[in-house]
Amino acid sequence: MSTKSVPMRSFWDGSSNNFRAILEHFENVGRLARIKVEVDPIFEIAAVCRHMEQAPDWGQHVVLFENVKGSEFPIVGNLCDTRDKLAFAMGTSTRESVNRILDAMTRPIPVQLVDEAPCHEVVITEPDLGVLPIPTMSEFDGGPYISAGLHLTSNPLTGVRNAGIQRNQVHDSDLLGIYMAPTHMLQHYLAAKEAGSPLPVAIALGVHPSLLVSSQLRLPFDTDELAVAGSLMGEAVRMVPCVTIDAEAPADAEVVIEGEVLHDTTRLEGPFGEFARLYGPERELPVVKVRAITHRRDALYHNVMSASSPENVTLGAVGREPSLLSALRSSVPTVRAVRITIGGGANFHAIVAMQKNFEGEPQKVGFAAFAAQDLLKHVYVVDEDIDIFDDEEVHYALATRMDPARDMHVIENVKGNPLDPVSVEYGPGRAVVNKMIMDATVRIGSEVKYRRAEVPAEVMERVGQDFDRYLTDE
Structure with a gap:
């Protein structure tokens, strides 16, 4: 028909x-x-x-x-x-x-x-x-x-x-x-x-x-x-x-x-x-x-597409981010934003931006994230100057602010998602997995070292306000 x-x-x-x-x-x-x-x-x-x-x-x-x-x-x-x-x-x-x-x-x-x-x-x-x-x-x-x-x-x-x-x-x-x-x-x-x-x-x-x-x-x-x-x-x-x-x-x-x-x-x-x-x-x-x-x-x-399509994971990410942000702010009020990534299947990866006031706070944020959404596997914590919805910015933080020996924290045998291919399933719908917190924040006391090299802000603003005149022949 x-x-x-x-x-x-x-x-x-x-x-x-x-x-x-x-x-x-x-x-x-x-x-x-x-x-x-x-x-x-x-x-x-x-x-x-x-x-x-x-x-x-x-x-x-x-x-x-x-x-x-x-x-x-x-x-x-x-x-x-x-x-x-x-x-x-x-x-x-x-x-x-x-x-x-x-x-x-x-x-x-x-x-x-x-x-x-x-x-x-x-x-x-x-x-x-x-x-x-x-x-x-x-x-x-x-x-x-x-x-x-x-x-x-x-x-x-x-x-x-x-x-x-x-x-x-x-x-x-x-x-x-x-x-x-x-x-x-x-x-x-x-x-x-x-x-x-x-x-x-x-x-x-x-x-x-x-x-x-x-x-x-x-x-x-x-x-x-x-x-x-x-x-x-x-x-x-x-x-x-x-x-x-x-x-x-x-x-x-x-x-x-x-x-x-x-x-x-x-x-x-x-x-x-x-x-x-x-x-x-x-x-x-x-x-x-x-x-x-x-x-x-x-x-x-x-119909909602699954697998290689981003549809079901986009729906999951948009729905899970607000409750995760609320839970993290209850634990660490200086958390600014969260992003649950599409590439992480809206289950495995979260990126958190925060204002860090004490060393160890990023780890606290990571543990709070695992408690709030127990299927998360990797939590990346960055400073509030990083736009967590810009992949290049996130990679920049990981590349310049994270020391693997010092800033990667692995927690073994935690409740995980049986649909995670690296998890160990021990019963229908039951699995454990190793999890990781990655601290990609600037060490307190090192702020001058991490000062961004930029054109002076007032010059950028002045040029931007009258930018069209640079594009004419007059």
């Missing part, structure tokens, strides 16, 4: 805080690329997205595949693959995103429960995942994978909600695999398993990017990330009770998969091209029994 080309106006429902409203905003500024030819969800969609990412004229566009082979659902891609796109979706700038999210963390808006919702316009209680255009992205992936699913579960002991993004392999028409990162949803699952019960889960696709970003915040356990998402959007996230399970789903989502993570069943899952640009191996992992699929009548399917 194929789809017809549908104008965006028929997608938009007038709301300003949902998935299709964001697409409207991108189209209004000429940054929505419509692909009208038929495209296969098996590898071809991924290939087009990768080419769009790399093309100078198309890298800042969101992609709408209007004609997806075998499905009535259009696919949206490349929505989250740059910091600029996520900032635009949140109504801010790239450099101000961290402050915007930090402010939202201090002023959460609780969710609003509603009785009726666009995501319930079509309800399928005899579910068949084959109706969804779930792509296969990397060459040796174990099959089609849901990659943008916002997983909503509740703590079986307290009832507090958690939001996170997990990967889901399609096993059967009503069965998904699930790899749960060693974070809060896994704790929910383990608590349910200990009680001998399945864990209800709502998997929402096609939500406002603020929900996806908030799901990546490393907030304290039993803190609802959707309250932060509400603050980012300026209004409460609307939630609706699910049809078949004891859970709630975003009312304005495009698609919701209702299911239960079974406590007594596993299945071989993987491989899957992951954030480390390598394949996560096959493992025996839990499964999600799908109880229902609900969606809008004209639903859009959202």
